[in-house]
Amino acid sequence: MWKMKAIVTTLLLSTFLTACNIQTVQQYEDERDEKSAKVVEAEPKSEKKESEKATASKEKPDEKKPTVKNEINKTTTTEKPVATQPESVEKETVAQKEPVKEAIPSKNETQKPNNIQKPVKQEKPVEKPVKPSKPVQTKPNKEPAKPNHSNNTKPPVSKPKPVPPKPVEKPAKKEYAMVSIGMKVLLKPENYEKLPKALQNPKYVPENGVIVSGAKVEIEKGDTAWDAISQLRAKYGIHMDYVNNPLYGIYIKGINHVYEFDAGEMSGWLYTVNGVKAPVGVGTYKLKDGDSISLQYTTNGGTDLGW
Structure with missing residues (x-):
């Protein structure tokens, strides 16, 4: 029975972990079918082992040391059998696969709807301090820009250049x-x-x-x-x-x-x-x-x- 409990706990843990991940509906159904098949396989194995132990104890209760045959039987029993599914199990799995959409999930499975996805925490990007870039110095154009008179604006009035004073001519002698x-x-x-x-x-x-x-x-x-x-x-x-x-x-x-x-x-x-x-x-x-x-x-x- 402790093995059954261990299997159930592992299944619960796996379902909990898989529920944390973002899954599609098809993935969720496939994983549920695989888990049910494993549970069905594990039950006959455990019953078979218990029956073998009971027959072994009835046949030789007084023997303290195990014989060679018993050791071989133990080794064979302790080894994990090949995962062969009986015909009844296969029929059940096929029957379970067909009404997938109508099947009600078990208590061990998470009752969260498939379409609801767990919100993923978005990490805030760490903003690195931006170094101030050096101002790009542009060379001034050699040719000055011509004034645009298209907007009916008055052209800039240029200040008159100072006229140098003319030398005072001495009046001619009369x-x-x-x-x-x-x-x-x-x-x-x-x-x-x-x-x-x-x-x-x-x-x-x-x-x-x-x-x-x-x-x-x-x-x-x-x-x-x-x-x-x-x-x-x-x-x-x-x-x-x-x-x-x-x-x-x-x-x-x-x-x-x-x-x-x-x-x-x-x-x-x-x-x-x-x-x-x-x-x-x-x-x-x-x-x-x-x-x-x-x-x-x-x-x-x-x-x-x-x-």
Whole structure:
């Protein structure tokens, strides 16, 4: 009987262990058939052994030492018989296999339904500390990205570059010329009486004989004596009558309404530059800075002026 208990306990342990594993329905049925077959095989073997022991004790109760035959019988009985199933057992196993689905599991078997699987404990993965990766340094593009004006956004306004200050140019030195206009020779009575009576008036012949004395006129490079006299005429509103002769250039006929030939056949207007009678006309003589022009009336071609 203790062997039967051992077999039952092993079967229970095996069923418990197999129940812990995840099985399919077919595996569970196959294992149940194999276990029932083993139980059926074990029962006749145990009964057979007990009957043999009883017959052996009846035949030779007084013998203390076992004979050779008994030893052989013991050895044969102790050896595990070959697993030969009788025909009745085979029929029972076949009959048990057919109504597998309708059979009720025994008490020794676990009463848990086949479809319910034991939840498997999922081990939480151990998270290893992640080392911070070094930042990847990307080289900047050589060419700057072009601004995208597709979204109707205003382009960035570029600040104007500072303009270096221009060097201050020194103003060019201004040039000047001095201009004087007069008729002092007409103050002499003999010369004054030669004038028409209409001109014998301080309005036309000033009492000092000076119309303009030492007027400063700004000139530029290339200006002529006529340019300086014209500026003075415009500045003071002096009457001046002249002609532009293609052969002689500009010729002044009268100033302040006193003309040539009014005081004789040799009378008229002459000019000097720096006290020297100019060899050319006023429209041709080019001035220099600081030149002094004197335009005077003469009665005998400049001899009365000392020219």
